[in-house]
Amino acid sequence: MRIGIVCPYKWDRPGGVQYHVRDLADTLRGLGHHVEILTPAEHEASLPAEHVTFAGRTVPIPYNGSMASVQFGPISAARVRRWLREGHFDVVHVHDPAPPSIGLLVLMIAKGPIVATFHAATVRSKFLSAWGPVIRPWLERISGRIAVSDFARRLQVEHLGGDAVVIPNGVHVASFADGPQLAGLERGSGGPTIGFLGRFDEPRKGLPVLLEALPGVLRRHPTARLLIAGRGDPAALRASIPPELGEHVELLGELAEADKAAFLRSVDVYCAPNLLGESFGIILIEALAAGAPIVASDLDAFAAVLEDGEVGVLVRRGDAGALADALAGLLDDPDRRADLSARGREAAWAYDWSVVARRVLAVYETVVPPGGGVVTASEDHAEVAGLPGADVPSRASLRRRVRR
Amino acid sequence: MGLPVWTIAVGVVVLFLLVWTAWTLTRLRRLEARVDRARTALESQLRRRAALAAEVAREGGVPLEPARAAGLARAAAGASLPWTPDRELAENVLGRELRGLVRELPRMAPALAEDLTGTAQRVALARRFYNDAVRDTAELRGRRLTRLLRLHARRPLPRYFDIDDSFGELAGTAGSGRH
Numbered sequence: 001m002r003i004g005i006v007c008p009y010k011w012d013r014p015g016g017v018q019y020h021v022r023d024l025a026d027t028l029r030g031l032g033h034h035v036e037i038l039t040p041a042e043h044e045a046s047l048p049a050e051h052v053t054f055a056g057r058t059v060p061i062p063y064n065g066s067m068a069s070v071q072f073g074p075i076s077a078a079r080v081r082r083w084l085r086e087g088h089f090d091v092v093h094v095h096d097p098a099p100p101s102i103g104l105l106v107l108m109i110a111k112g113p114i115v116a117t118f119h120a121a122t123v124r125s126k127f128l129s130a131w132g133p134v135i136r137p138w139l140e141r142i143s144g145r146i147a148v149s150d151f152a153r154r155l156q157v158e159h160l161g162g163d164a165v166v167i168p169n170g171v172h173v174a175s176f177a178d179g180p181q182l183a184g185l186e187r188g189s190g191g192p193t194i195g196f197l198g199r200f201d202e203p204r205k206g207l208p209v210l211l212e213a214l215p216g217v218l219r220r221h222p223t224a225r226l227l228i229a230g231r232g233d234p235a236a237l238r239a240s241i242p243p244e245l246g247e248h249v250e251l252l253g254e255l256a257e258a259d260k261a262a263f264l265r266s267v268d269v270y271c272a273p274n275l276l277g278e279s280f281g282i283i284l285i286e287a288l289a290a291g292a293p294i295v296a297s298d299l300d301a302f303a304a305v306l307e308d309g310e311v312g313v314l315v316r317r318g319d320a321g322a323l324a325d326a327l328a329g330l331l332d333d334p335d336r337r338a339d340l341s342a343r344g345r346e347a348a349w350a351y352d353w354s355v356v357a358r359r360v361l362a363v364y365e366t367v368v369p370p371g372g373g374v375v376t377a378s379e380d381h382a383e384v385a386g387l388p389g390a391d392v393p394s395r396a397s398l399r400r401r402v403r404r
Numbered sequence: 405m406g407l408p409v410w411t412i413a414v415g416v417v418v419l420f421l422l423v424w425t426a427w428t429l430t431r432l433r434r435l436e437a438r439v440d441r442a443r444t445a446l447e448s449q450l451r452r453r454a455a456l457a458a459e460v461a462r463e464g465g466v467p468l469e470p471a472r473a474a475g476l477a478r479a480a481a482g483a484s485l486p487w488t489p490d491r492e493l494a495e496n497v498l499g500r501e502l503r504g505l506v507r508e509l510p511r512m513a514p515a516l517a518e519d520l521t522g523t524a525q526r527v528a529l530a531r532r533f534y535n536d537a538v539r540d541t542a543e544l545r546g547r548r549l550t551r552l553l554r555l556h557a558r559r560p561l562p563r564y565f566d567i568d569d570s571f572g573e574l575a576g577t578a579g580s581g582r583h
Contacts, residue, residue, distance in 0.1 A: 113441070137431050140540050143438060144533045161543065162536050165529060362522070366445055366529040 001364060003028060004089040004375065007039040008071075008101035010058065012046040016282065017095055017119050020148075020169055025051075027170070027357035038083050040071055040102060053083050055102045071102045080105050081377040089375040091115060091364045097142075098128070098135065098160060107138040112375030113367040115360075117146040118156045118164060128159035136161060143367040146360070149280040149301055165363065169282050170356035173348050176289035181266040182252075182259065191223025192331045195267030195292065197260065197283060198274075201232035206273030206297060209320050213273075214245055216324025221331050224248065229255045229263055264290035268337065269330050272296040275317050281305045284312070285351045288344035293337040295326045311347045312340060425553060428544070432556050435541045439562045442534040443487075446565065449530045450495060453523045454483040457498060460505065460516065468508075476501045487563070495567045503571060524571035531569055538562045 007021040018039075025035040036051050040058040047054055056079060058071045080102065084092070093115045097103035107114065116139075120128075132139075145164035147153035153164045181187060194217070198205040210226070217224055228237070229252040241249055255263055264270060270292040272284060276299070284305045287294050294312035296302045306312035313330060315322045330337060349355065457480035461473045468476070479501045482494040502524065509517045541562055544550060551557070 137427075140431060140435060140544075141438070143441065143537075144529070145536065162540060163532055165532055359525075362525055363529055366449070366526050366533060367441075369441060369444060370448060 001091070001361075001368070002034045002087065002089045003036070003364065004084070004087045004092040005035060005037045006092065006094045006097075006103050006106050007037060008094075008096055008099065008103040009040070011037075011039040011041040011052065012043060016169070020117075020119070021095060023170055023172065023353055024357055024360065027353040028361065031357065031361070033361075036083070036087050036089070038080070038102065038106070053079075055079055055083075058101070072100055072105065076102060076105055077109065080109050084110055084375060084377040087375070090368050092375045093117065093360075093364070094142075096120060097139070098131065104135060104138060107141055109377050110141075110375050111378045113143050113364075113369070114141055114375070115144045115146065115363055115367060116142045117148065117167075118152050118160075119148050120152060120155060128155065132159045132161065144363045146363060150304065151301055152280070167356060167359045167363070168351055169280055169285070170353035171282065171285045171289055171348065171351050173289040173352040176261045176264060176286050176348075177291065177345060179258075179265065180262055182262045185227065185263075185266045187266055187268060191225055192221055192268045193266065194224065194226050194327060194331075195229070195263060195270045195287075196226065196273075197229045197255075197263065197270075198272075199231050200228055200237055204275050206275045206317070207237075208240075209275070209318055209323060210271055210273045211241060211245070211249075212320035213324035213327065214248065216321065217328045217331070218245075218248060220328040224331065225250055227252055227263070227267060229253070229260070261286070261290060264292050267292055269327060270294050271323075271327065272302060273317075273323060274299060274302070285348055288312070289348035289351075291341040291345050293330055293340040294344065295323065295330060297323075307347060311344045421553075424549070425555065428550060428555055431544060432541070435537065435544065436556075436559075439534070439537045439541055442530070442537045443562075446527070446530040446534045447487075449523060449527045450483060453502070453520075453527055454480045454498060456516070456520050456523055457483075457502060460512070460520070472501075472504070476505075492565065492567050499568055499571070506571065521571070524569070528569040528571075531565055531567065535564050535566075538564050 005021055005025055007018060009015050009017050011018055021037060021039070025037055028035050036053065038053045038055050039047075040055045041047055042057070044054045056071060056076050084106070089112075091113045092106060092110050094103040094106050095117050096119050097107055097116050098118070098120065103116075107116075139160055139162070142162075145156065145162055146167050147156050147164040148167070148169050150166060153166050156162065156164050185193065187193075194210075196207060196210055198207075200207045207228070214226055226249045228249065231254050234251050234253065237251065238246075252263065264287050270284075270287040272281065272287075272294065274297050281296070281299075281302045281304075284294060284296060284302060288305070288311060294306065296306060296312055296314060297317035298314045299317060303309070303314055306314060308314070313326045315326045330340075457476055461468070461477040461480060479494070479498040483491075483498045485491045485494055502520070505520075509521070512520075538561075545556060545561060
């Protein structure tokens with residue numbers, strides 16, 4: 001099958017959607033399909049030499065908690081048109097098409113089977129409920145919609161109209177399951193370790209709750225250490241930690257992909273004390289795959305991944321006392337940890353890219369008509385001449401209609 | 405000098421209506437094509453499911469009691485009615501028979517079992533995408549202005565297709581939408 005995937009965010013910036021597109025494309029290629037990607041980037045030179053097409057630079061606007069890439073206008077439209085014409089795709093797969101980006105542009109121009117995945121998690125509903133009706137005429141062209149979580153699906157149903165099938169994010173389970181541990185921090189060496197990973201200066205990630213819970217853990221496990229990895233200002237964090245906890249907290253900074261896996265394999269317990277706003281707990285799946293026993297707050301997305309507490313411990317969000325009890329309890333009980341670890345590894349396989357990509361492929365096969373449908377670019381130039389406005393595209397079709 | 409204000413106002417309104425009508429007709433035409441495509445996909449998956457059911461009834465490699473095999477064959481044959489509420493009933497009967505087979509899956513020929521599970525998944529996907537297309541059409545057709553201008557008013561509204569398409573755990577987790 002020839003598949004065209006559109007990523008609306010800059011390829012050379014770190015981001016969940018970019019990684020998702022990259023891994024999905026790699027897995028589909030491994031299954032013998034031809035995959036082309038269209039994406040904006042900061043620097044054209046940073047794109048891989050093959051199968052990735054530069055869609056131009058973008059103007060960033062805040063969207064979905066990060067920066068969306070606004071991209072509109074005749075030059076981008078011409079690039080999209082050329083990519084579609086040269087690609088001869090059976091199906092085009094657009095990611096996060098709601099913001100005014102290259103994804104929406106593809107929806108306007110492409111003719112043929114289109115699949116869209118909605119990742120959006122923390123989008124303000126006010127924005128979506130105002131913007132949804134404006135882009136509805138183009139969202140109508142999508143033949144099959146996918147949401148990465150129940151949360152993303154709900155957002156989609158409420159504001160953009162239409163239903164979506166839930167297919168979760170994927171993880172390369174094997175790359176987390178096997179490999180070395182972090183040097184000097186191997187599991188079982190020194191005191192027990194609790195891991196935290198994420199932007200520690202964002203309060204919604206919940207690090208303050210974990211720090212509040214730490215004294216309670218130390219009372220029962222005086223040699224325990226908290227390992228913090230992720231982006232943020234280390235000096236500000238150091239300053240916020242009470243001095244008596246200082247020697248029990250270790251900052252690892254931002255970790256590369258390989259080190260992240262090693263980190264998750266090393267910790268005795270992984271803790272996700274997030275307070276709100278996670279659409280999908282991909283980090284939890286990575287931790288499950290690495291065999292780390294997990295204590296997480298009871299967000300819907302986390303409860304779904306942890307199978308309502310079957311493969312990890314859930315505590316009430318923001319409750320430092322309960323968190324301390326859960327962490328200390330788990331550190332007390334090596335059998336329980338081993339049990340959670342084994343069941344977690346098992347559960348993670350449902351999210352392996354080999355499984356997830358096959359489910360996405362089933363969506364493609366459902367929307368592509370028997371005999372294959374080739375996606376082309378519409379001839380309708382007027383349709384993308386301006387910003388999405390109801391009157392622009394219709395003039396051309398009106399002309400056609402009058403001529404008939 | 406110039407036209408009276410009301411002439412201009414009427415002109416603007418008429419122009420707006422013309423433009424809006426043309427745009428809406430374009431959308432309706434596109435939606436019609438999408439509903440057609442989705443229905444073709446759904447029908448081909450349903451046909452495939454019926455064919456597989458017939459195959460299982462004939463020679464599934466599972467020791468089915470004769471009554472059950474006959475029931476399955478009957479249900480498979482029934483799933484070829486035209487697109488009416490009766491079709492939904494017939495597909496539901498077939499779906500129920502097939503759900504009864506979930507426990508036999510491990511004893512079936514692996515290729516056949518995989519085919520059956522995969523097809524059940526695709527029926528669920530195709531049905532959701534079809535209903536989605538119907539919903540978008542109904543929404544646009546139901547708008548006040550669309551109704552007032554009687555756009556596509558003489559064409560029958562496409563019908564939702566409602567069956568229980570769950571099929572064991574495997575198909576269930578694959579997005580049959582029981583959330």
